[in-house]
Amino acid sequence: MHCDYLIKNGTVIDGSAHDAEPLKADLAVKGDRITAVGNLSNVTAEKVLDAKGYFVCPGFIDTHAHSEFTLLADGRAEGKICQGVTTEINGNCGLSAAPLYSQAFEQRQKDLEEFNIKERWNNFSEYFALLKKRGLAVNFMTLAGHGNIRASVMGYAGRKPQKQDMKGMLELLRDAINSGAGGLSTGLIYPPGVYAETEEIIELAKETALHGCIYTSHMRSEGDMLLEAVEEAVRIGFESKIRVHISHLKTSGGKKWGKLTDVLKLIEEAGLKGLKISCDRYPYTAGSTDLDAVLPAWVYEGGRGEEMERLKNSEVREKIKKEMPHSKDYYGNITIASVDSDKNKWMEGKRFSDICGALGKSSLEFIFELLIEEDLRVGAIFFSMNEDNLKNILKQPYTMIGSDSSARCFNGVTAKGKPHPRGFFFFF
Numbered sequence: 001m002h003c004d005y006l007i008k009n010g011t012v013i014d015g016s017a018h019d020a021e022p023l024k025a026d027l028a029v030k031g032d033r034i035t036a037v038g039n040l041s042n043v044t045a046e047k048v049l050d051a052k053g054y055f056v057c058p059g060f061i062d063t064h065a066h067s068e069f070t071l072l073a074d075g076r077a078e079g080k081i082c083q084g085v086t087t088e089i090n091g092n093c094g095l096s097a098a099p100l101y102s103q104a105f106e107q108r109q110k111d112l113e114e115f116n117i118k119e120r121w122n123n124f125s126e127y128f129a130l131l132k133k134r135g136l137a138v139n140f141m142t143l144a145g146h147g148n149i150r151a152s153v154m155g156y157a158g159r160k161p162q163k164q165d166m167k168g169m170l171e172l173l174r175d176a177i178n179s180g181a182g183g184l185s186t187g188l189i190y191p192p193g194v195y196a197e198t199e200e201i202i203e204l205a206k207e208t209a210l211h212g213c214i215y216t217s218h219m220r221s222e223g224d225m226l227l228e229a230v231e232e233a234v235r236i237g238f239e240s241k242i243r244v245h246i247s248h249l250k251t252s253g254g255k256k257w258g259k260l261t262d263v264l265k266l267i268e269e270a271g272l273k274g275l276k277i278s279c280d281r282y283p284y285t286a287g288s289t290d291l292d293a294v295l296p297a298w299v300y301e302g303g304r305g306e307e308m309e310r311l312k313n314s315e316v317r318e319k320i321k322k323e324m325p326h327s328k329d330y331y332g333n334i335t336i337a338s339v340d341s342d343k344n345k346w347m348e349g350k351r352f353s354d355i356c357g358a359l360g361k362s363s364l365e366f367i368f369e370l371l372i373e374e375d376l377r378v379g380a381i382f383f384s385m386n387e388d389n390l391k392n393i394l395k396q397p398y399t400m401i402g403s404d405s406s407a408r409c410f411n412g413v414t415a416k417g418k419p420h421p422r423g424f425f426f427f428f
């Protein structure tokens with residue numbers, strides 16, 4: 001037999017079962033198929049790779065990615081490929097590539113400009129056509145973001161949907177699923193997901209379940225109201241009869257670390273009662289998101305323009321301050337990951353405590369000024385988790401590894417800032 005690639009002398013872990021024994025074997029590849037596994041000493045190949053001392057496994061699935069824009073900017077996905085990821089699940093935390101209509105479309109323009117993406121689209125069919133044209137180094141799967149759906153219909157309004165709104169959202173959801181989205185994701189700390197009540201999500205999740213798709217959630221709280229947030233996810237699962245996946249399960253903030261036992265109990269009990277429930281987690285004790293996630297939810301209402309107005313208004317600022325966390329530790333443990341302006345580039349990779357010390361400013365004043373200067377576009381890393389809890393979560397049989405990161409490359413338009421290392425190293 002002659003094949004394209006022959007991988008010799010490796011230890012094969014085929015992923016068929018979690019307790020399957022590793023197998024010393026050779027592996028033949030022809031085209032895009034594995035054609036033989038075993039002792040292949042009689043096989044010849046265009047290219048032979050000696051894998052002695054290495055494991056040979058199927059490509060890994062990154063179950064929690066945020067690459068909808070970076071892949072369109074640069075399809076090489078080096079940060080993922082170099083650690084063995086060949087498939088990404090995108091569209092997490094309520095934010096997906098589509099649908100993008102009206103205010104949802106407007107709100108994303110800066111993201112597209114940041115990565116020099118010239119193309120524009122409204123729905124998944126158009127987006128997938130662009131991705132295909134671009135060519136990707138990884139397989140791409142996506143969820144439909146509830147944030148996209150809600151903002152496309154209702155903008156960033158902090159109110160309940162009316163009948164007509166609900167109808168519009170259901171239509172967009174159906175269109176997303178029919179175009180290939182594999183489920184519904186929510187981001188219940190971000191605008192506009194933060195304004196959605198449980199009943200709204202249940203209605204959308206019911207529709208999602210009808211198509212055999214899943215529900216994933218960046219929950220409403222990962223700290224103070226963590227248990228209530230897990231209860232909400234479980235309730236959505238039972239009432240919508242849908243499979244539930246909790247995104248980046250964690251206990252955030254020192255005082256909340258003790259809650260993990262109860263969290264795991266809630267998940268296990270729901271599982272015993274028949275709910276199909278799982279979660280993902282990245283192997284780090286620091287998270288990363290937009291810096292403005294530290295602001296109270298009402299500040300985002302109406303979209304970016306209104307958020308900026310509120311931050312610039314000194315009276316409103318005082319009101320915001322009262323509702324923000326006050327502990328010095330909380331802010332001292334934040335690192336700036338990315339900014340847009342050249343003026344503030346020096347802050348990337350530095351801790352708040354050092355930056356504020358250098359500038360002689362309080363943390364809160366610094367946050368307001370930086371968000372205004374950067375037009376809200378500040379990425380931050382939050383050191384808030386506990387290593388023992390991390391290990392405990394990763395050990396659970398229902399936990400999958402997910403980077404919570406976008407695919408970036410070592411050079412080019414996606415190689416910017418000092419992003420969280422999980423985009424390049426997330427397997428132990």
Ligand SMILES: [Zn+2]
Pocket residue numbers: 092093187218247248
């Ligand atoms: Zn998230």
